[in-house]
Amino acid sequence: MENAGYNLLMARKLSKPRPKVGAHLAALRINAGLSQVDLAERIGVLQQTIAFWEQTAKPPRSEILLKLAEALDVSIQTLLTENGVVAVKKKGGPNGKLRKIFEDASRLPRRQQEKIAEFVSAFVNQYKQNGAQSR
Numbered sequence: 001m002e003n004a005g006y007n008l009l010m011a012r013k014l015s016k017p018r019p020k021v022g023a024h025l026a027a028l029r030i031n032a033g034l035s036q037v038d039l040a041e042r043i044g045v046l047q048q049t050i051a052f053w054e055q056t057a058k059p060p061r062s063e064i065l066l067k068l069a070e071a072l073d074v075s076i077q078t079l080l081t082e083n084g085v086v087a088v089k090k091k092g093g094p095n096g097k098l099r100k101i102f103e104d105a106s107r108l109p110r111r112q113q114e115k116i117a118e119f120v121s122a123f124v125n126q127y128k129q130n131g132a133q134s135r
Contacts, residue, residue, distance in 0.1 A: 019055075019056060019057035020057070021053075021056075021057045021058070021059055022053060022054040022055050022056055022057065023054075024081070025053055025054050025060075025079075026054040028072045028074055028078075028079065029050070029054075029072060031072075032071070032072045032073055032074075034071070034072070036050040036051055036054070039068075039071055039072070042067070042071040043064060043067040043068055043071050044067070045064065059080070065079060065080070
């Protein structure tokens with residue numbers, strides 16, 4: 001950490017506000033008392049990679065998350081949250097019974113998923129053709 005003062009003085013000013021994801025990661029790193037170089041060395045990536053993550057809304061790859069959480073001494077959940085609130089995306093797609101069926105199907109092996117997709121596509125195409133004919 002002997003370069004901490006140097007790093008702070010030499011840091012480039014951001015021309016636009018940092019995205020929340022990047023700002024959160026930067027705050028966790030600073031709270032851990034690490035420079036970008038220190039963190040990069042601990043997790044085995046380049047300093048430029050840390051800078052990229054801190055300046056964009058793109059999170060680190062999944063295989064890096066555990067190393068990053070350990071280096072920052074936080075949980076993965078804390079790492080993936082902003083301001084202590086877990087961002088939960090609402091799932092799109094069908095509701096109710098159909099959604100449950102597709103969620104169950106998504107856990108099947110890829111081959112079975114492809115067969116289901118072929119069947120559903122054929123069924124939907126047939127429905128579209130019959131609907132077009134009845135108009």
